Amino acid sequence: MLVEHISGSSDGKRKHDSLGHPDRSGEGDSISIMAQNPTIIPASSPEETKEKATPPEPRVSIYVGPDLREFPQSKLLSYIWRGGLDSDCMVCGIPFVPGLSVPIRTIGFEYSQPERHGSRLIDMTQTSLSPHPIRIYNRHLACIEKRNIDFIPVSHAWHETVAQAQDRELDNIGAAWLVYQTPVRTLVAADKRYGPVEIWHDYLSVPQWQKDVQQQLLLSLPAIYSYTQRVIMHLDDVSASHLSQAYKDLCYESFLEGLTQTIESRWFDRLWVTLEYIQSKEVLILSEEYEISDFSASQLAFRIDDIATKYIQHTGNGVFMNDVIEHGSNWARHVAWTDMEAWKSRPDKHKTFGGAIYIMGMKQCRDPRDKYISLGGMIGFVPSATDLETLGRGDSFDCFFSMALHALASGDFTPLLLNPVPNETSGSRAPWLRGYTQLADQSWDLGVCHKKAQSLDIIKDGVIQPQLESVGVVEWFERTTFEEAPEIVFTHVAIQILRSSGACPVKFCAAVDRIFTRTEEKGLYNEWEQDAATRKPTPSQSFSQYPALGQLLDSFSTLMHTSNTHSHGTMLENNTEMLDLAREMIKLLQLDKPGKQSADSRMSITHHEAQWYLDRYDQKVESLCRVRCKFCAQRSLFRLVLWGDPELEVTQVYRIPGLLFDETIPEGVGLVVTRGVPVGKMLYGTPACGCHESEGVNFGPAILGAQS
Structure with missing residues (x-):
């Protein structure tokens, strides 16, 4: 990296001390110079005493190509971060032209020079630190590629002392210690492991105070780090x-x-x-x-x-x-x-807008707009001059909207599946857009994309209008955290399933799987066939269980209707017969047993997932919803994530066929939409009926400024 401002100063101070030197981060150009074997100075005039007591300042020696360049160590930052290490390209001999080409400045040892001994001055270069002088190589990246020249770039977090010196353009001796020693000690380690090598380390490789060159190198980071x-x-x-x-x-x-x-x-x-x-x-x-x-x-x-x-x-x-x-x-x-590893190694079709926000949302930087620029870099979006201008004014909407459209145009549904950011209001410009005020990791919670949707045509004729599979209309909903005792939670869920789809054991088991999802079915724990259009999850119950379950459901249904039991509260807790039947069904369906991926049961995992939303958003988000298919009129119970209250008989649920993430199951991902605005999402909504009717869902114009 080039430079970042690290909050707090303890990191920089601790690292400075670990190099074995006192912390001088508050000093300017001064440095303590000590002589070996000090001698007694005879009495003399004040002028003579001052002259004799002040030894010469240590000088730093660096080879630039064949030339040896020396300079006072108190001016190290000014020398290396301005033009002190400049030269023509050492391959083609052509000068570097700011705005057109920049030097890829690598660092190696000058092995022809033996170790230095006998110096009477303690200086930052230290014989024990650097066995040989270092040599700088300035080359065009194209020349490096043509000659197949190898080097190792170094990725590191900047020290606070160095960041402050860079930002203020001050020669700080504490920063100079770190700027020189950190790359050299890294080079020693690489040299020890791999033999003679060159490294690229931005403390020495980037002229930080040549702003035009520095900014060009910033844009060259992907090329530098991907080459080697x-x-x-x-x-x-x-x-x-x-x-x-x-x-x-x-x-x-x-x-x-x-x-x-x-x-x-x-x-x-x-x-x-x-x-x-x-x-x-x-x-x-x-x-x-x-x-x-x-x-x-x-x-x-x-x-x-x-x-x-x-x-x-x-x-x-x-x-x-x-x-x-x-x-x-x-x-x-x-x-x-x-997730960063997945981003590195997976095909491009798995790199999503939401996944990039999750990674970037955890990072810190000196300039907040850098996050948006970096987000664009991750998804292949280059901000326009207008985007950069609005970001500079602190308005991130236009740039974020443009990036979201870029993602949607590439078949990426994640901009429509983002969680809202606290205290962020949706505007008329794009009511569906969330997360534009700050890049927060909590905006995305579904993980890495394993499979893209079957249909990638999200934007058509300037309108965000993907073809989605209709699940149905929301008739009833209730927010919950599944926090009560297992038999009470299951009794309540069983009542709602029976009210939705009746006492059929097959439909009942399918609904139970949608509510109490098995962890092992999630994309995170499976290698799904990438070329398969769909994959249905394996039912958690065998056919041999259905007769016994059917008898329990008949008894449970009878009690439910004859006792006029409320689905929550003390009336339910006091109905011992229903609770006993619930315990039997929990045991039969093995909802209390540890899963293959966790010692937790399916019921406890469901509670933990609901609690995750409650802890982060201070509101109940997980919900039970009764949904009626618009084509066959079958009613089914689903577990949905709802950010806003759905309008009953208006809000619709849609499935996105084929789409699969870490934290979802096959054919379970979808959107909850009210009048063209997403108010929630579906993670585990496998089909409940045989209808697979698709329709275009209009989320509004895909043109900035056309939303109002």
Whole structure:
């Protein structure tokens, strides 16, 4: 990355201290110069004493091509961040022209020069730090590609001291220590592992105070990081031992400690490193001790997933997540990491607008508009001059709207499936658009896209009008968190199923699967055939269970009608006969048994999912809805996510055939729409009848300014 402002100063100070030097981040050009074997100075005049007591300032030596360039170390930032390391291209000899071409500046060692010994000055270059002088290579990227020149870009989070010096254009000796030592120590580590190599590190590779060149290099980041076979990911606040703990899984506590220390690295907070990561091929991990791990970043990310799955299967998702929280960790940061890996390795058709928002929403940057620019970069959208102008004024609507249309035009439904952002109002310009005021990770909760929809024609003749499969009209709804005792929750759900579709065991089981979804059916846990148009989930009940279930349903239905029982409250709690029948059906349907992917039962997972929305939005969002098919008039019970109250007999539910995400099941994704505006979504809504009628659903013009 080029530069980012890290909130707080503790990170920069801690890293400075770890290099073995005092924190001088508040000093200007001064540096403590010490002489070895100090001698007694005889009495003399004040002028002579001052002259003799002040040794010469250490000078930094850097080769630029064949030329040796030296300069005072107090002016290091001015020298390297302006024109001190400039030269013509060292391949073709043609000068670099700002606005047309920029130098890809790599760093290597000048091996012809032996180690330096005997210096009487303590300086930032240190003999023990840098065994050889460094050499700078300036080349056009095209020349690098033509000659097949290899180098390793470094992805790292900027230190606060360096960011402040860069922003204020001040020669700060504390920042200079870091700017010189961090790349050199990284080069030493790479050299030790791979032999003579070159690295690209923006502390030295980017002339930060040549703004035109710096901005051009910012736009060149995708090309730089995608060109090479290897990239170094520098987690400068994570020890090699903690990385090993997370990877080796020696024991539960050791794994949690390693996991926490790894994913809480400040690297995972930053914006530009995310773009660098997803452009890379193999990503190596460099620890705070400047040791390159034996395993890659992708190996570690997926290894953590596998280990976590093992513990979740043993303890349950709730227990594991609580343990993660108690260790001071945020599991969502790891989810974003694995999503970054998916973005790197999956075909383009799986890169979605919602997935990009989830990743970007967790990142921090100095300029808020950088998030929108980066979001555009992830989905292949280039902001127009007007977009950049409105972003500069703090108005993100136009740019966000343009990006959403770009995604919809490519067959990506996620702009219509976003969760609303708190305190954000929908306007007449695009009532369907959510999330434009801030890029928040909570806007997207469905994970990575495994399969795109069957029909990708979302925008037609300037109108957002996809062909969707009609599920039906909403007749009744009720918000819930499924938080009561299992037998009470199931009794209430069973009553609503019977009121919707009767006592048929087959229909009853299908409705139960839509409400209490099996985790193993979700896209996250399955490898779905990419060329298959549809895939129906496997019923959780066998045909042998239907007779016994039918008898229980007949008895339950009789009690429901004869006792005039309310579906909630004390009347239900006191109906012991119905609760006993509910317990038998729970046992028969194995709703209280641990699943294949978690020690949690289907009923407890459903409660946790509903509670997730309640915790984040401070309102009940998960809902039970009775939906009537417009073609066969069959009524069925569905579990829907509702952001607004549906208008009964007006609000309609639509399925998006083929679409599948991590947190949904096959043929279960859909939208809840009121008068052309999404008011909710469906995650587990498998077909309840044989009707598969499609219709165009109009969400409004796909032209900015035409919405009012």
